[in-house]
Each structure stands twice: as C-alpha cells, then as structure tokens.
Amino acid sequence: MQVNSHIDKGQFISQVRVWARELGFSQIGVHNVDLSSAEAGLKAWLSHGFHGEMAYMAAHGMKRARPAELVPGTVSVVTARMDYLPRDTPEGWQAVELARVQSTQRPREGVISLYARGRDYHKVLRSRLQKLAERMEQHLRDQVLAPVDGSGRDTAFQYRVFTDSAPVLEAELAAGSGLGWRGKHTLVLDRDAGSMFFLGEIFLNLDLPPTEPVSPHCGSCSACITVCPTQAILGPGRLDARRCISYLTIEHPGAIPEELRPLMGQRIYGCDDCQLVCPWNKYARRSTLPDFDARADMARGDLLTLLAWDEAEFLRRTEGSAIRRIGHARWRRNILVALGNALRGGTVDAEDSAAIRAALQIYADPGADPLLREHALWALAAPAASGGSEVF
Incomplete structure (x- = not known):
C-alpha cells in the first residue's frame, strides 16, 4: 500500500539528510522506480557472460532494474553514500597505494583493497540505513498519526534497506539520483568525493520527488582503462568481471586462470588500481567513522x-x-x-x-x-x- 500523506516532502527530505549525516552518511538522493534505460545494458552484459560465475547476477532476471517487482509497493528509492577512506589516510595516499602495487621492493607484503581493511561495510551500512529508515517512520507516524500493528510498526509506511546484498542496480540508482555519474570503470564518481564510497538504498512506498542526476565529467581521460592490470575494462562502461582482480580474488570460487595469475601481483583481496589513478579521487574524503580504520593485519600483512x-x-x-x-x-x-x-x-x-x-x-x-x-x-x-x- 502506498503512503498518501500530506507532509511537506521537500522538508521531509531535508530532514532525512540531517539524520543521514548524523549517522555517518555523506549524501542522500531520491530515485523513482523507473530503471528501464538500464535494462538493455544489463541484458547485454549478462549475455556476454561478463558476470562469470556470479550466478546471482542473472538469477533474478530483470528484477534488478525493476525495484517495484523486487519489493512490491515500492514507489521511491532513497539512495545513500558513505565515504570509507580510513580516518588516518595521509595526503598523497593515491601515490602511496600505487607504489605498493607497482613496486617490487616489498615482495612479501600482501595488498588488500582499501575498503576491506576495516569493518565489513555490509554490517555498517545496513545497521545505519535501518536506523535512518526507523527515524523516517517515527517522523511520519508523528506527523500523520498512521496506525501501528502490535509490534509498534507503522502499518502504512513500508520500507526495505539494501547494501550490495540483493538484486539491486545500486550504481544506476545512485547515478540517477545525483550521487555522481558512472565512470568509465563503471563505478560512481562524484566531483567533490571521487569514488571511495559505499552505496546503500532504502526502498519506500512513499512517493518522494526525485533528485536530479549530474552530468559526467570523465572527458577524454582513460587512465582507469589503461592502468587495469588484467585489462578487464574493455572500454568506457564495459567491464568483463571474469578478468577483474576483485572478481578473481573474491567472487571466483575455483582455480584462477593461469594467464592472469602473474598480473595479480601481491593483491590478495580486491584491487583499487582504477581508482588510484583517477584524478577525481584527489577529492576523496576520509570517513567520519572509526569502523573503516585499517586493522594492522590488513594494512601491511x-x-x-x-x-x-x-x-x-x-x-x-x-x-x-x-x-x-x-x-x-x-x-x-x-x-x-x-x-x-x-x-x-x-x-x-x-x-x-x-x-x-x-x-x-x-x-x-x-x-x-x-x-x-x-x-x-x-x-x-x-x-x-x-x-x-x-x-x-
């Protein structure tokens, strides 16, 4: 059931942004449920087998591009961005990290992707998105006096939170709601924050005005395509996950193709190269949370x-x-x-x-x-x- 309340929706979104910042989020946007423009690209990507052995990418068909089918009753999606660079990240961090993966001076040092050196982002974002949704629910209950069930849950306002754990086109939702644009490496980029951030969503049955997307600003730069050790980025916006080091070290369950092994270097979990060379990441922001501070074993193990x-x-x-x-x-x-x-x-x-x-x-x-x-x-x-x- 869709919520039809008389709240000032613009004011409501402004308040959501305040709550979000209190919870450690950096930016909030709103998208409607129309992702039809992404369906052709998704079908083509799957038909080429670029998803490798990630069967879950194809398991739900086009539900990824149809939020209202994934969660019936959804009419709006609140999108959220959370920066994840550790709080003690030094100036010039891109050069430091590039030197680690390109140098042979510390051959026994394993390299773990920056995002994975601290606490599991799934846990951090999911719990904070849940808190954000609960604040929204309480606010609406106070405003419109909607009935509640025996658990105290609003029976009219319904939501579901996601962060990289369900068939959701997160990058499309983020880009379409103004959190950034899709870079040539397929990640979301923001002029003021680069790409070193996580994404999350709250599917709602409350109709909210969408926020405007931003125009892309990659221009003629192709640094991310050139630097990829395995040439997994076939062209702007075309990623063959089967060659991506992040896929090989995390998602791929079997033997790593022998011809790709020498290209992995000392990377043992994930790969940041395409982000390390991106000019926009000079603006990447440190997290405000201790959760993403690097554990000693994960920083230079x-x-x-x-x-x-x-x-x-x-x-x-x-x-x-x-x-x-x-x-x-x-x-x-x-x-x-x-x-x-x-x-x-x-x-x-x-x-x-x-x-x-x-x-x-x-x-x-x-x-x-x-x-x-x-x-x-x-x-x-x-x-x-x-x-x-x-x-x-």
Whole structure:
C-alpha cells in the first residue's frame, strides 16, 4: 500500500539528510522506480557472460532494474553514500597505494583493497540505513498519526534497506539520483568525493520527488582503462568481471586462470588500481567513522604470516570483516598466487626465497587440498632467486 500523506516532502527530505549525516552518511538522493534505460545494458552484459560465475547476477532476471517487482509497493528509492577512506589516510595516499602495487621492493607484503581493511561495510551500512529508515517512520507516524500493528510498526509506511546484498542496480540508482555519474570503470564518481564510497538504498512506498542526476565529467581521460592490470575494462562502461582482480580474488570460487595469475601481483583481496589513478579521487574524503580504520593485519600483512593462519585463526582475525566471506581456502589460494609472483619478481633474496618455497611446499604435497596444490605448484615453478635454493 502506498503512503498518501500530506507532509511537506521537500522538508521531509531535508530532514532525512540531517539524520543521514548524523549517522555517518555523506549524501542522500531520491530515485523513482523507473530503471528501464538500464535494462538493455544489463541484458547485454549478462549475455556476454561478463558476470562469470556470479550466478546471482542473472538469477533474478530483470528484477534488478525493476525495484517495484523486487519489493512490491515500492514507489521511491532513497539512495545513500558513505565515504570509507580510513580516518588516518595521509595526503598523497593515491601515490602511496600505487607504489605498493607497482613496486617490487616489498615482495612479501600482501595488498588488500582499501575498503576491506576495516569493518565489513555490509554490517555498517545496513545497521545505519535501518536506523535512518526507523527515524523516517517515527517522523511520519508523528506527523500523520498512521496506525501501528502490535509490534509498534507503522502499518502504512513500508520500507526495505539494501547494501550490495540483493538484486539491486545500486550504481544506476545512485547515478540517477545525483550521487555522481558512472565512470568509465563503471563505478560512481562524484566531483567533490571521487569514488571511495559505499552505496546503500532504502526502498519506500512513499512517493518522494526525485533528485536530479549530474552530468559526467570523465572527458577524454582513460587512465582507469589503461592502468587495469588484467585489462578487464574493455572500454568506457564495459567491464568483463571474469578478468577483474576483485572478481578473481573474491567472487571466483575455483582455480584462477593461469594467464592472469602473474598480473595479480601481491593483491590478495580486491584491487583499487582504477581508482588510484583517477584524478577525481584527489577529492576523496576520509570517513567520519572509526569502523573503516585499517586493522594492522590488513594494512601491511606479511604473506607468509597470513598464509600460516589456520582456519580458526583466519576466522578470529577476520571477525566482523568483509574478508571472512571468501573463506579460508580462497584466502590461502590468493596468498599462494601472491607468493608465486613474489618469486617471479626477482627481488626476493635467497633467504626469503627459501622461506617462501618451504611454505609453498606444504601445499604442493600430494595430500594437500587440490585447489591449493595447483596454485602452490604454479608458484613453485618460478625461477629460483640468485643464490637461493630450491626446496622440494
């Protein structure tokens, strides 16, 4: 049932923005339920198989582009942006992070995407979106005296919150409601905040006036396309997820294609390269929340130390982290690839080479997990460092 109240909707949205900022959100927009312009692109992306093994991307058909079918009764979507750079991010952070992934000076250092170094964003955004929706509900109840059920819930006002956990075209909703534009890497970009932010939505049965989209400002820049290590960005707005390092290290469940392994470098969870070279990210904002501050193990972890975690240690160290969802085996698979690349980089000394090969040999034994064994054998096939020794 759609809410038909006599509230001042412009004033209501202004109040929602105040509540949102109190909860750590950076920007609020409103979109209607018409995403028909995105359907052709979604169909084409799926038909090319660019979603890889992310079957959930196709499982709901066009519901992704039809909010009112996904949540019946929805007539408006409140969109939200939350910045996630850690509070202690230094000036010149883009150059610092680029140096980490492009340099071979610290071959044993694992690189984790900036967004995943702190608390799981799903948990942070979902809880705060829920609080925002509850404030909206209470405000409407006070204004229009709508009836409530036995739980105290407004029976007329209905909502559902989302953040990267359901068939929702988040980037399209964000761009269409003025939170930014779709960059050539497909991420949402804002002139005042770059792209280092999370997105969330509240589907509502309350008809609210949409906010205006903004025009794109990428111009002739193609830095994100050029820098992609695996050339996963095929052209402006065309991403083949099957080649994307974020997909390979997080979503892909099996063996990583051998031809892509050397291109992953020391990246063991996600990839930020296309954002690190984006000129607009010089305006990226630090989070106001401690939730996204980097955990010590996630900022500059030693690959051999991370590999040595047994499953219990992995679960303990990743409690409350987005990293936990890939599981222990996939975590180790990614580290084995990074160690193989460390050996191939030619900058590990003989002592480190011997230590790495000894660790790899554990996973190369015939009785080891087949997935891990495949990647360990590949890593061990790297040439020995000068003065190093093979360990078999």
